Amino acid sequence: MTAIDNLAAVLAEIRAAEQEAARRAGAVRLVAVSKTRSADEIRPVIAAGQRLFGENKVQEAQAKWPGLKAETPGIELHLLGPLQSNKTADAVALFDVIQSVDREKIAREISREIARQDRRPLLYVQVNTGSEAQKAGIEPTEAKAFIDMCRSELGLAIEGLMCIPPVDENPGPHFALLARIAAEAGIERLSMGMSGDFETAIAFGATEVRVGTAIFGERERT
Numbered sequence: 001m002t003a004i005d006n007l008a009a010v011l012a013e014i015r016a017a018e019q020e021a022a023r024r025a026g027a028v029r030l031v032a033v034s035k036t037r038s039a040d041e042i043r044p045v046i047a048a049g050q051r052l053f054g055e056n057k058v059q060e061a062q063a064k065w066p067g068l069k070a071e072t073p074g075i076e077l078h079l080l081g082p083l084q085s086n087k088t089a090d091a092v093a094l095f096d097v098i099q100s101v102d103r104e105k106i107a108r109e110i111s112r113e114i115a116r117q118d119r120r121p122l123l124y125v126q127v128n129t130g131s132e133a134q135k136a137g138i139e140p141t142e143a144k145a146f147i148d149m150c151r152s153e154l155g156l157a158i159e160g161l162m163c164i165p166p167v168d169e170n171p172g173p174h175f176a177l178l179a180r181i182a183a184e185a186g187i188e189r190l191s192m193g194m195s196g197d198f199e200t201a202i203a204f205g206a207t208e209v210r211v212g213t214a215i216f217g218e219r220e221r222t
């Protein structure tokens with residue numbers, strides 16, 4: 001199976017999961033996760049019609065996406081990985097959505113860069129639903145206060161929430177928790193679900209699923 005075949009299969013599975021969950025057709029958007037993939041591997045997927053892509057490192061994205069974006073209008077590029085403060089300016093310049101706003105320092109720097117560059121990527125807050133020590137994200141109990149602070153103090157529009165459930169747990173309760181925090185904060189976009197669990201995420205209200213392996217194949221371990 002080529003990436004194009006896989007893309008078609010994943011899109012069909014998303015449509016089926018929407019229907020199964022009594023969601024509106026097209027309620028769920030696919031973010032194709034292209035980390036570790038070369039521009040040559042990504043190009044056929046763009047040619048097949050895919051427009052939303054996710055990367056988890058600023059530097060890696062800078063090496064391939066300015067060129068790919070110049071080739072095809074309408075690409076929407078999402079940052080999924082933790083943002084370092086010395087990369088904030090580059091991230092605001094390149095990405096259309098930053099899904100990994102995960103601490104006050106980064107939120108402040110994004111706010112400064114938005115003012116400085118007059119560019120306004122959409123911002124999602126990452127929530128560490130499993131309270132894992134090694135994982136980025138705001139603690140669930142602190143999410144509402146953090147979102148309020150971003151909005152009122154920094155003037156940031158927070159449009160979505162993102163989570164990555166613990167690998168060894170049933171993801172359903174984590175998706176439900178993210179959906180509940182979003183409802184409390186008046187947030188409509190829910191980025192949740194990856195290759196192994198996107199159908200479950202759609203049942204719990206995902207509006208964006210982030211799928212890499214199921215489209216591009218297994219990644220080499222780095």
Ligand SMILES: *Cc1c(COP(=O)(O)O)cnc(C)c1O
Nearest residue numbers: 033056080194195210211212213
């Ligand atoms: C790599 C990655 C994905 C995609 O994972 P797959 O299991 O390959 O689908 C999704 N979200 C984030 C944040 C990632 O880093």
